Amino acid sequence: MNITQEKINDLSAVVKININPEDYQPRVEKAIKENAKKAKLPGFRPGMVPAAHIKKMYGKSILVDEINNLLQDTLNNYIDEQKLAVLGQPLPALDDNKEYNWDFADNFEFSYELGLAPEFSIDFSSADKLTQYVIKIDDETLASRIKNIRRSYGKMTNPDVSADDDVLYSDLVQLSADGSVFEDGITNTASVRLDQIKDEAIKASLIGLKKGDVVTFDIRKAFDNDAAKIAGLLKIEEDDAADLRGDFQLTVKNVNRLEESDLNQEFFDKLFGEGTVTTEEEFRTKITEELESMMVQDSDRKLQDDMYKLAIAKVDFALPDEFLKRWLKATNEKLSDEELEGGYNDFAQNLKWTLIENKIITDNTIEIKYEDVFELAKIRLDQQFRMYSPTPIPEDQLGQYTVQYLQNKDNANKIFEEVKALKVFDYIKNVITLDKQDILYTDFSALVTAAQ
Template sequence: MNISQEKTGKLNAVISINLNPEDYQPRVDKAIKEQAKKAKIPGFRPGMVPASHVKRMYGKSILLDEINNLLSDTLNNYLTEEKLEVLGQPLPKVDDKVEYNWDFNDKFEFNYEVGLAPEFDVNFSKEDKLDQYVIKVDDETLASRIKNLRRSYGKMTNPDVSADGDVLYGELAQLSPDGSVFEDGIKLNASVRIEQIQDDKIKASFIGVKKEDVLEFDIQKAFNNDAAKIAGLLKIDEEAAADLKSNFRLTVKNVNRLDESDLDQAFFDKIFGEGTDVTTEEQFKAKITEELESMMVQDADRKLQNDLYNYSLEKIKFELPDEFLKRWLKATNEKLSDEELAGGYDDFAKNLKWTLITNKVVTNNDLKIEYKEVFEQAKRQLDAQFRMYSPQPLAEEQLAQYTVQFLQDKENANRMFEEAKAIKVLDYLKDIITLNKKEITFKEFSELAA
């Protein structure tokens, strides 16, 4: 057996593997004998099928399988021994001019294209500077959070006349240009939340109405051409919602109002659990402020990580074997169109560069990512997801059980490992570079991060 490498470019190479019969014959003979022991062929007792008979019937397919296995082992061992860091996976080069007899005596030559990882240095120091935001809860954000919590435990009522914040339930019907109901148009029962209406004039027309009232309005203007909101309201896809030009008629069937829960002990117990230390409105606001600022630390960290991502890609310049990677992406994703590849490759390349940079930081500084860190990262994400549906947190033991189940999925575990690694690198770099801390309100931060 002979294996060699030929550079075909700065970041490209071809690995050639030459096989002689003595390289693959022992593996093939062994596989044939094992197959003979297990084969069930009419006319032969189990385990008594002659190896020659198996070779005659299945020899070529066994030869092909064993050569593929030998090539895979040989290629992987070569990459490891030569310490070649490749991107993607080796791609076989097909030579239509070469034909083999597959008669157990062929000499084979197989060639593989590989994309090589670039060489680069990662040098961060105090000379590198980034802003680190410390987000403070402003009165508007606090009031909005408290309002949502009070609504979550509020009581539904049906007032005679609508007010801002109410929901109008009724029949929505698409209108023709002449103002009549479009015969084959959209018609359904729907709930329109008044506070979501963006146009002040249309919003005002929805206030002060009662059952059986009829409202006509420009739906695009009402929701500021937000295709997602219009699609959700009308139960159509976003593309159709974006193209929709018709006005709509709402025949009100009911006015729904969610009265906010009182700020009393029963409410505090529902939010924080029975026996909570929160007993006053001041303590409640302080607790919600603390929880919001804790969540905002994560928002600020994500912003810092995104800034560091962009800063690193700008600071550390290196090339990738782009043409090879594009061929590899097409080879491993059969449904990937040329248009999708062209549109998504830049983001793929940026993420790959960031991965190479973080891997270099981890290797150069011997950073270890422990299972506990992966577990805690997964647990934090699951906790945040559950809190989206219920302000009451899950019990610690139950959350831990969900986390264990979540990490049993290999894809989830790999994703959490990568996220834990990114956090480890971020924490390391926080100590290396200069961070200019800036206090900012949540509203200002939201505008900055938009």
């Protein structure tokens, strides 16, 4: 067997593998004998089929399989031995001029294109500066959070007339262009939350209603063309919701109102444990602290995004773009040329970041341990639970949930990649200069929206 590599340029190469009969015949003969032992054919006892019979009937297909296996093993071993940093996967180079008889005596030559990772250096320093925002909770955000918590612990009532933030339990019926009921149109009984209505005029038309009242409204306009929200309300597919046109008729079946819990000791004890909070001022302080603690993650996410952009801009290198595009097409048969061109830039940016991540981890001998993955998974689960209740889950129970969560391979891989990214961000954070700056949550949200 002979393997040669031809460097096309710094980012691509062609590997040629020449295989002679003595390279593959022992593997083929072994595979034929193994098939003979397992074969169940009419006229032969199990395990007694002659190898010559198997070779005559299935020899060529076995030969093709073993050649492919030999090529894969040989190519992978060559890449490992030569320490080639390969992007994507090797692509077979087709040669229409080569024809083989597949008669167990051929000499074969196969060529593979390789996309190679670029060589580059990383030179972050204290001269690189980024802003690290310290998010402070404004009165509006605090009031909204307190309202949601009080409603979570409040009681449901059924007032005669609807008001702002009520829920209308209603029949929804699709109408034709002339205002009549659309035959075979969409109908559903659903709870319409007034606090989710984006159009102020439509929202006003739904306030002051009582049981049995009927209102006509533009559902797309009401929810600001949010196809996911409309689909959930009408129980239809999101694509169908995006294509919806015309008005809907809403008939009120009931008005539901979630009354806010009183700010009393019973309420405080439910939230924080007996005697932990005893006054409204302490309650507001506690909620502010929890909100600002939660906002640290938003601030970190913004800083990480800024570090990502800094790294991509600072570490400038080329990729084997044409090879990668061919590889993406070869491994995604349904990928159209338009989709490829439209999404390739994002793919290339993410690949560049992965290369930067890997180099930082390798150059600085950064370790990723199971304990790191477990702790981050536990934090993420705790954050999810706190979205529904500020009362923390007991530590032992949270640990059990974390173990179960990480037993799912996709979950474990997701958290592993997040830990990897966080360790790289920590490295960059400790090298560059961070300018800490206080900012109100509303201003921070506007800043993030403007950057998108």
